Amino acid sequence: MTPRVRFAPSPTGYLHVGAARTALYNYLFARNNGGAFILRSDDTDKARSTDEFQEDILEHLRWLGLEWDEGFEIGGTHGSYRQSDRYDRYREVAKDLVDRGRAYYSFATAEQLDAFKREAREAGTSPAYDGSLEPSDAEVSERLASGEKAVVRFRVPRPGATEFDDIVRGDMRFEHAQVDDFVILRSDGTPTYHLASTVDDVDYAITHVIRGEDLLSSTPKHILLTEAMGADRVTYAHLSLLMGPDGKKLSKRHGDTAMAAYRETGYLPEALNNYLALLGWNIGDDETIASLDEMIDRFDLSTVSKNPAVFDPKKLEWMNGVYIREMDEAEFVAATLPLVEESVGRTLSEEDRARYAMLVPLVKERAKLLPEVASQARFLFVDIDEYDEKSWSKVMAVEEGPVALDGAIAALEDLDPWTTETIDAALRAMIEERDLSARKGFQPIRVAVSGSMVSPPLFESLEILGRDETLARIRAARSALS
Ligand code: GLU
Numbered sequence: 280m281t282p283r284v285r286f287a288p289s290p291t292g293y294l295h296v297g298a299a300r301t302a303l304y305n306y307l308f309a310r311n312n313g314g315a316f317i318l319r320s321d322d323t324d325k326a327r328s329t330d331e332f333q334e335d336i337l338e339h340l341r342w343l344g345l346e347w348d349e350g351f352e353i354g355g356t357h358g359s360y361r362q363s364d365r366y367d368r369y370r371e372v373a374k375d376l377v378d379r380g381r382a383y384y385s386f387a388t389a390e391q392l393d394a395f396k397r398e399a400r401e402a403g404t405s406p407a408y409d410g411s412l413e414p415s416d417a418e419v420s421e422r423l424a425s426g427e428k429a430v431v432r433f434r435v436p437r438p439g440a441t442e443f444d445d446i447v448r449g450d451m452r453f454e455h456a457q458v459d460d461f462v463i464l465r466s467d468g469t470p471t472y473h474l475a476s477t478v479d480d481v482d483y484a485i486t487h488v489i490r491g492e493d494l495l496s497s498t499p500k501h502i503l504l505t506e507a508m509g510a511d512r513v514t515y516a517h518l519s520l521l522m523g524p525d526g527k528k529l530s531k532r533h534g535d536t537a538m539a540a541y542r543e544t545g546y547l548p549e550a551l552n553n554y555l556a557l558l559g560w561n562i563g564d565d566e567t568i569a570s571l572d573e574m575i576d577r578f579d580l581s582t583v584s585k586n587p588a589v590f591d592p593k594k595l596e597w598m599n600g601v602y603i604r605e606m607d608e609a610e611f612v613a614a615t616l617p618l619v620e621e622s623v624g625r626t627l628s629e630e631d632r633a634r635y636a637m638l639v640p641l642v643k644e645r646a647k648l649l650p651e652v653a654s655q656a657r658f659l660f661v662d663i664d665e666y667d668e669k670s671w672s673k674v675m676a677v678e679e680g681p682v683a684l685d686g687a688i689a690a691l692e693d694l695d696p697w698t699t700e701t702i703d704a705a706l707r708a709m710i711e712e713r714d715l716s717a718r719k720g721f722q723p724i725r726v727a728v729s730g731s732m733v734s735p736p737l738f739e740s741l742e743i744l745g746r747d748e749t750l751a752r753i754r755a756a757r758s759a760l761s
Contacts, residue, residue: 282314282486285350286340287476289321290333293537296590297491297521297529298336299343300555304518305489306345307556307578317483318350320361323475328363339538343548344571357483362475369470372478372508373431373463381507382463384419384429387412405456409437431464433473433504441499446516446580448492453499461500473497477504480513489516489580516580519559521590534592545618545649546595550602554595558588565594568601600647611643612636618653623660634659637743641735658729659744663752666759667731674722674732675760679715683723684757686713688750697746703738727756 286302288294309316318340322328337352349355358364376382387395391412399406410432413419423429439455463474470478480488480501488501495517505512523533535541541551549570556574557565560583569577606614612635619635620626627635635656642652666675674680690709694701710720725737728749734740741749 280486282309282312283317283484284309284314284487284489285317285319285480285483285485286347287319287321287479287490288336289324289327290329290336291324291327292332293539294336294339295536296538296541296551296555297536299339299538299551300521300558301489301491301518302340302345303343303552303555304516304560304578304580304583306347307574308487308489308580309348310575311578314486315348316345317355317485318347318352318360319479319483320351320363321472321476322361322363323470323472325363325469335537335539339542342542343538343552360483362470362479365475365479366469368482369474369478370464370468373470373474376433376463376507377431379507380434382431382433383410383413383460384423385410385413385432385460385462386419386422386427386429407435407455407457408432408459410434410460428466430462430466432460433463433500433507435460435503441502443498443502443512443515445495445498446487446514447519447583448495448517448585451495451498453496455499458499458503463504473500473504477501478508481505481508481510485513487514487516487580489518492517492519516583518583519585519587521558522587524589524591524593526587526589529590533590541595545651546599547602547606547649550595550599553602554598558590559583559586566598568598596647600645603643603646603649606643608636608639608643611639615649615652615656618650619656619660622653622657625660627660631660634743638735638740641739645735655733655735658734658740663728663730663755665730666726666756670722670726670730670732674719675726675756677719679719680723681757681760682713683710683715683720684727684753684760686710686715686720687724687727687753688757691741691746691750691753694746697742699738699742702741706738723756724753728752 284305286305288298306316308314320333322333340347347353350360373382377384387408392408395408395412396406414422435455435458437455440452441455442450442452445451461473462471464470498515502512521529523529529536535544552571552574553569556562556569557567560578562569562574562577603611616627616635638656638659642655646652686709687706690705691702694705706721706724710717713720721737722732725732725734728741728744
């Protein structure tokens with residue numbers, strides 16, 4: 280049997296890193312088994328679902344390269360794969376379950392249910408609602424015929440239990456005494472998540488449901504519904520939730536949780552996939568680098584841990600740096616040139632681009648995020664008419680500042696040839712002669728040519744900047760000091 284899995288986000292929020300991991304595991308499982316990866320839109324919550332969230336989810340799944348074979352937007356043999364288009368189908372299933380006695384119209388009010396639960400607790404019996412507050416069949420028919428609204432509840436068989444073997448969590452058992460006769464259709468005729476999700480899983484011939492552990496307690500309900508529909512159960516795998524480094528549930532407090540934010544900050548999709556894959560799947564240690572193809576080859580749901588996984592933004596940043604270093608230069612230039620141009624405020628000329636190409640090996644080695652590259656390269660292409668205040672007061676407006684700048688002018692003025700090596704030798708001789716430490720001697724030069732203390736390696740930068748421009752900038756800074 281070819282596996283069929285689905286990722287079923289509700290468009291009630293941006294694609295979250297935890298949801299992206301769920302999507303990735305579904306994708307890897309499908310690809311590893313030659314199965315189908317299906318995307319569904321669980322948009323039954325009309326009040327909270329928006330087109331903007333839906334777009335964000337699609338866009339970032341595509342950005343991560345998690346293309347689906349069938350489903351929302353691209354279609355397939357099962358219609359639109361959008362729950363709001365399938366209300367008739369859900370109502371039909373609910374009606375069929377009522378006709379077969381597996382579900383019933385319920386008139387119990389919230390107050391009645393509260394009282395029921397309270398009394399059960401006091402009496403030490405099960406607080407799960409079992410339908411005992413409902414009127415007789417005759418009265419139900421009468422009230423429905425007179426136009427009164429009712430919800431439809433699934434009749435949970437009691438006594439009993441639902442057991443299943445979760446691929447990640449192992450043997451699970453839920454006593455029906457703890458499961459309410461749950462609502463499947465609301466009184467306005469809209470389906471609940473339990474009904475819509477289960478009907479879709481059955482209709483789309485899903486074989487494996489891989490989703491977050493927050494839905495574990497819904498699973499007995501889904502199994503009961505599936506079997507009541509006369510279908511075969513699917514296999515379940517519930518993934519542990521993501522934690523922040525402090526061991527608490529991952530939330531905004533820990534940093535960004537929306538995939539869009541990571542994309543905008545300059546993360547590479549390859550790094551995100553790699554990092555997210557490691558959150559629970561024991562492919563190696565937590566620094567293992569693996570491409571999507573390698574992960575597809577090696578993916579094994581049965582080795583996924585049920586322990587909570589820690590999402591550590593620092594580790595992700597480190598991994599992004601690894602991926603940046605692995606990019607080839609052309610790819611790196613293509614990804615960063617637009618950022619540099621945006622920062623500089625103009626399109627770079629051919630000559631500028633040649634200078635940028637010289638800088639690339641230096642910045643590529645060190646960058647953890649792509650936008651850092653723009654701020655590091657910027658000095659090559661703009662006039663330095665302002666200096667970073669902190670840098671200025673720290674290294675320029677001190678005794679050694681003018682000494683270093685005068686020394687640099689003297690050492691570089693007639694330097695020939697102008698190469699990293701000759702610049703290196705000349706400036707080292709200069710600081711020795713003037714009895715300056717490397718920091719006190721070189722930092723003022725760095726600030727003079729780049730405007731701040733943060734720039735790519737100094738001697739290489741000066742070579743790329745050229746003699747005339749280097750000297751002009753050092754002289755300008757020197758006169759600003761006197
Ligand atoms: N739509 C549900 C959610 O976004 C997931 C449904 C499922 O995977 O069963 O939480």
